[in-house]
Amino acid sequence: MNKILIIGATSAIAEATARRYAAQAAAFYLVGRRQPRLQAIAEDLRVRGAALAQFESLDLNALGQHAAMLDRAEQALGGLDLVLIAHGTLPDQQAIRDSVELSLQEFHTNALSVIALCTLLAPRLESRGGGALAVISSVAGDRGRASNTIYGSAKAAVSTYLSGLRQRLHGSGVLVLTIKPGLVDTPMTQSFKKGPLWAQPDDIARGIVRAVERRRSVVYLPSIWRLIMWVVRSIPEGIFVHLKF
């Protein structure tokens, strides 16, 4: 895994993952929205041992620009071994609840732009006959809740799409990995009150590197969330509607 494209490279989980691969002298192409942040991360990865760290800033909601960006990334790296899709936003559900426009915009960022990227990446990786597509979804996609209706349903769309894509690419040599982090202490969740279930970005990064290495399909990180979400999914809807969490 030494030619790595990271989309949403300024996310805390993506950055922690990149650091782990940088120590193994990987080459990076970093895509994100904020140019100065990308530059800071690229410099950091170079010092940590990255063979290459190029970056470009792009609004990933501009779907029409995805193909050209992927061309540039493939050219810069000389191929793709691993693509990590990590971009996303965590909207304040209260704030967007009554707005169609804001709701769809969040859905666009968290679901449609991801599916669009995967649509373009699948044939590229398939023709290569190998490599890995790792996408950060969320435990929030396992069941809808009032506090994250849009975020959760967008992540559900991503998880379901990846499940289908995995089936399609089965036998092609391409790994499709769905990553479902639980609660992670990142700038995205800065305003949340933290408890013992909260993990650090590097804990998630370690799990991602291991899951790619072991060619897993779906990982909950930390793994306790597989059990937690099994319980959450098992609650009958008639009871679930009364719950507040």
Added chain:
Amino acid sequence: MIGQPGSWGRYPPARHSVVAVHDRGAPLRLEPDQRYLPYGNGRSYGDSCLNPEGALLVARGLDRYIAFDPEHGILRCEAGVLLSEIQELSVPRGWFLPVTPGTQQVTVGGAIANDVHGKNHHAAGTFGDHLRCFELLRSDGERRLCSRQHHADWFRATVGGLGLTGLICWAELQLRRIDGPDITGETLRFANLDEFFELSRQSDRSHEYTVAWIDCLARGAALGRGLFMRGGHSPGGSTRTPRAALLRMPFTPPLPLVNRFSLRLFNTLYYRLPRHARWRAHYRPFLYPLDGIANWNRMYGPRGFFQYQCVVPPAAATDAVRELLAQIAAHHSGSFLSVLKVFGERPAAGLLSFARPGATLALDFPNHGAPTLALLERLDRVVGAAGGAVYPAKDARMSGASFKAYFPAWQQFRDYVDPRFSSGFWRRVMEQE
């Protein structure tokens, strides 16, 4: 970060609002009527890293490297990078931090703000002596690139400036070459203070690292006995790389585990047990012995502890250290790890730098309330009479009058304090007598 930030001595307890800083290029978002203090990894012992009822700019998120020149050993990194992280990166490439304190779990920003020293002060000075430049972000949004050439006055105020002059965003350090991760050295027993000072005099010429463990309970003829350790970097590969932390304190015991009985037992055994006079070890257990026990500060129980570190000038050193040790032994208090070292002659890098010529003594005291505070006040009187100083990074109780006597440059320093920045320590020593 998870949980409320505190200080390493777990005293005083304090509540803060927390602002996490992740982006060195972003402006500070400050609220009106709030006072701020940069917070690194919380390894300061007392209240110099606390800002009770105010806000902390938690800067551990500034943990990116910016550039490393492997030919000249110049490293530029953000201020929240830990010294342990730098060593992990640089040691395999043949470079080492020129100065590190007794723990490497501190941030670069914290190392600058306290102008920390190590076992090689006599040879290498303080952290600030190897600092090439840094960027200081003020609450008014101005960014100052400070070095010995540019904004030299801000450089001197910020080195040892306790985080009060602004937020250090990044810094550039000069590392030193090493040929391998190991240290070779010797451990020598000494029977009293005169022997210690004689060993120091000899060893400081021949060895880069020198430090002594003192039996703080020994009295009478045995007063000042201990073990002198001296060593230096050694060429060749490592014999073995130790794990980061071998042990950890999993919880806080209801009472301190350090008491007069456990202390006497430990100190007597530690002094008497046969040991190898010459050794070769990985740098970690030699330079950072307590990093091998994660959360060792919990050992002192829920009320926390005080660390006391002072320096007394060379002329008065023998008498003052003897008096300090006599006071401590009479109180049956102190710690397993009591450290004595002679500082070098190098002038201080910062206005409020602690390290200065003389002998420095450091040890912990479990917090038993008034009796402990009274003992520390008595120690302060000895230090003050000798013309010495107490280390703010380790302090939670020195009086304003003591601080002003220990750090005569405080008035000059005051002009550089950011109007929106403050700390529990600073308010205590400025507002109280």
